[in-house]
Amino acid sequence: MTAAAGLRITDLTVTYPGPRAGGLVGRRTPITAVDAVSLEVAPDETLALVGESGSGKSTIARAVVGLVAASAGSIDFDGASLLNLRPRDQWARRNIAMIFQDPRSALNPRLSAAASIGEAWEAHPDVAPEGVRRDQRRRRAAVVDLLAQVGLDPDVAGKRPTALSGGQCQRVSIARALALSPKLLICDEAVSALDVSVQAQVLQLLVGVREARSLSMLFITHDLGVVRQVADRVAVMRRGELVESADVHTLFTAPQHDYTQELLAAAVDLDVRS
Numbered sequence: 262m263t264a265a266a267g268l269r270i271t272d273l274t275v276t277y278p279g280p281r282a283g284g285l286v287g288r289r290t291p292i293t294a295v296d297a298v299s300l301e302v303a304p305d306e307t308l309a310l311v312g313e314s315g316s317g318k319s320t321i322a323r324a325v326v327g328l329v330a331a332s333a334g335s336i337d338f339d340g341a342s343l344l345n346l347r348p349r350d351q352w353a354r355r356n357i358a359m360i361f362q363d364p365r366s367a368l369n370p371r372l373s374a375a376a377s378i379g380e381a382w383e384a385h386p387d388v389a390p391e392g393v394r395r396d397q398r399r400r401r402a403a404v405v406d407l408l409a410q411v412g413l414d415p416d417v418a419g420k421r422p423t424a425l426s427g428g429q430c431q432r433v434s435i436a437r438a439l440a441l442s443p444k445l446l447i448c449d450e451a452v453s454a455l456d457v458s459v460q461a462q463v464l465q466l467l468v469g470v471r472e473a474r475s476l477s478m479l480f481i482t483h484d485l486g487v488v489r490q491v492a493d494r495v496a497v498m499r500r501g502e503l504v505e506s507a508d509v510h511t512l513f514t515a516p517q518h519d520y521t522q523e524l525l526a527a528a529v530d531l532d533v534r535s
């Protein structure tokens with residue numbers, strides 16, 4: 262492992278245009294969603310990103326995968342910058358896969374599970390498993406193998422999202438994310454839209470997959486109970502800023518920042534009430 266391995270975000274700032282003040286012709290008031298945030302996710306490590314709604318967690322994830330532009334700062338993976346990539350250098354991001362909150366809208370409703378999983382192989386033929394683009398038998402075998410890794414039967418391969426449950430759709434999304442053998446998995450509230458009974462199973466799957474493949478994971482959640490189960494370290498966001506980061510045990514037993522203490526107290530209240 263080199264010092265530069267894993268994900269390194271330095272002084273990242275992301276600004277959205279914001280709404281126009283005074284109708285269609287008014288000036289836009291920019292919203293600084295992420296304000297000079299620095300954090301790292303080491304190889305084989307899970308960092309949980311927590312904080313209230315609107316604190317900038319998803320924006321960080323979106324900046325890492327290139328869905329929003331950084332206004333300032335840097336994002337590096339294994340020592341290579343992920344910012345300002347030319348189209349032909351987008352492959353640098355293939356080491357990073359993201360799993361979204363709502364699996365139904367993340368999957369193309371017109372595509373079967375097999376087609377969704379195989380899409381990445383068309384986009385990145387250089388890293389697709391041997392033969393899957395030309396040999397239908399190999400392609401089918403690779404899809405079935407990925408489905409098995411996420412606990413789904415082979416017959417799911419031919420089904421579209423509408424024929425699958427929310428939990429099954431999320432498992433297909435995870436299989437698709439694994440298709441290019443990424444090194445970093447970003448999970449943005451990946452279990453919070455699922456039925457409570459299914460949440461634990463999908464969480465267990467993510468933890469198992471992470472361990473089996475020695476992946477790094479950036480795990481965005483508002484659920485501190487989930488943090489305890491998955492994370493090695495925790496970073497706490499508030500209003501676009503990072504207020505505290507620590508290993509899980511330290512954060513839960515000796516939170517330093519007032520806001521972290523409030524978050525923990527609120528979570529305890531919820532536990533008591535439920």
Ligand SMILES: Nc1ncnc2c1ncn2[C@@H]1O[C@H](COP(=O)(O)OP(=O)(O)OP(=O)(O)O)[C@@H](O)[C@H]1O
Binds near residue numbers: 293294
């Ligand atoms: N596309 C956008 N255009 C303008 N503002 C946005 C956009 N996306 C997010 N924001 C704003 O940026 C801020 C951070 O949002 P973000 O979704 O990153 O927070 P979050 O911590 O992930 O919240 P949540 O847990 O609710 O998803 C919020 O004020 C939000 O309203």
